[in-house]
Structure formats: C-alpha cells, structure tokens
Amino acid sequence: MPSAENCAWLITNHAPTQIVSGYENITGKIIAVDKGLEYAHNLGLSPTLIIGDLDSLDPKILALYPDSPLIRHKSEKNETDTELAITWCLSQGYQKIVICNDMQGRFDHSAAIVQNLIMAHQEGIDIRIESELQSCFFLGPETTISAQAGDLLSLISYSEASYFISSTALKYSLTDLVLHQHQSRGISNVLLADKSIIKLKSGLVLAVVTSY
Numbered sequence: 001m002p003s004a005e006n007c008a009w010l011i012t013n014h015a016p017t018q019i020v021s022g023y024e025n026i027t028g029k030i031i032a033v034d035k036g037l038e039y040a041h042n043l044g045l046s047p048t049l050i051i052g053d054l055d056s057l058d059p060k061i062l063a064l065y066p067d068s069p070l071i072r073h074k075s076e077k078n079e080t081d082t083e084l085a086i087t088w089c090l091s092q093g094y095q096k097i098v099i100c101n102d103m104q105g106r107f108d109h110s111a112a113i114v115q116n117l118i119m120a121h122q123e124g125i126d127i128r129i130e131s132e133l134q135s136c137f138f139l140g141p142e143t144t145i146s147a148q149a150g151d152l153l154s155l156i157s158y159s160e161a162s163y164f165i166s167s168t169a170l171k172y173s174l175t176d177l178v179l180h181q182h183q184s185r186g187i188s189n190v191l192l193a194d195k196s197i198i199k200l201k202s203g204l205v206l207a208v209v210t211s212y
Contacts (some may be wrong), residue, residue, distance in 0.1 A: 010085050013056065015039035016102040019130040020211060034081040037061055051060040051088060052081035080109065083116050103131055108197035114206065139205045145196040155179060155186030164201025168184040179202040
C-alpha cells in the first residue's frame with residue numbers, strides 16, 4: 001500500500017462533486033490539472049501543484065493561488081494536460097495516482113484518459129479513474145476488487161484475447177474464461193461479497209466497478 005507521500009490525486013476538468021474514495025479521505029498530494037483548479041477551488045481543496053497549458057482556466061481563479069507551484073505548458077502540444085500530469089507524477093516516483101473525472105465530458109478525452117492508464121499501469125503504478133459512482137483501472141495478475149455486494153463489475157479486454165485463471169465472489173465466474181477484444185461479454189457482472197479476487201493469466205483488461 002503506497003504511503004500518503006507517494007499518492008497523487010489529479011483534479012481534472014470535469015472532476016465530480018464527490019468520488020468513490022471520498023475527497024475528505026485524501027491524504028496525498030493534490031494536483032490541479034488546468035481548469036481542474038476551478039473544480040479544486042470549488043471543492044475546497046488546496047493544490048500542491050498546478051499543471052497544464054491553462055488555456056481553459058479563468059485567470060481570476062489562478063490569481064487566487066500565487067504561491068502554488070505552477071508548471072505551464074504551451075497550448076500547442078502532443079499530450080493532453082492529464083497526460084502531462086501523469087507523466088510528471090511518474091517522474092516524481094508516485095506509486096498511486098487517482099484521476100478525479102466524471103467521464104461526462106468529451107468522449108475522446110475520456111478515451112484518452114483510459115489510454116493514459118495503460119502507460120502508468122505498464123510501469124507497475126496503481127492508477128485509476130474515479131467518478132462519483134465508478135472506479136476504472138486495469139487488472140494485474142492478481143487483483144482484489146474491494147466494493148460492496150451487489151455492485152457491478154465490468155471487464156473490457158484491450159488485448160485481442162485475455163485469459164483468466166479464476167475469480168471469487170462473482171455471480172458469473174471468470175474461471176478459464178477467454179474474453180475477446182470485440183466482445184461485450186464481460187459487462188455487468190455482480191459482486192456477491194465485499195471482496196472479489198481475480199487471477200489473470202494474460203491480457204490487458206480494464207475493470208469498471210459501479211457502486212450503488
């Protein structure tokens with residue numbers, strides 16, 4: 001379990017009014033990503049760092065944080081502001097990154113954030129997206145899903161085929177399951193307990209936990 005000093009919470013544009021983990025439980029570093037500073041301000045969160053091209057941020061909000069460290073990028077760049085923030089976190093050695101985003105904005109931006117998860121996941125970083133009711137992350141070889149009985153678990157293969165070994169406490173067992181990239185078979189499984197353990201043999205699989 002990463003220590004608080006090794007955890008970064010990215011407050012992005014479209015950050016929800018609450019997240020699955022609870023903003024009140026944040027113990028790590030708060031990073032405001034571009035217009036995410038407005039959301040952090042409205043949530044009463046003090047940023048450790050502000051990062052982005054700031055092209056969508058109200059200058060009046062930025063002026064309220066003259067002492068906050070700022071990394072400003074050019075607006076014409078290859079990366080999104082969220083990717084730049086994640087890359088910075090990786091360079092600083094953070095072991096856990098939570099991206100606070102309601103996934104209700106532009107679909108292309110939401111899809112790009114999932115792509116960014118892959119980048120950090122492949123480096124062994126605990127990284128996820130959290131909205132008010134959902135948490136999105138990639139499975140490791142053995143992953144413990146901690147939620148509540150009755151919550152939904154959807155699995156989406158980002159590999160041509162992903163091979164599972166076993167699972168516990170799920171309505172539909174994953175034992176010896178092969179999930180193909182073109183299939184929606186993994187959608188809307190149900191947790192039967194507060195904890196499920198999934199063992200993955202091979203493949204890249206996105207997990208989406210929906211709480212109620």
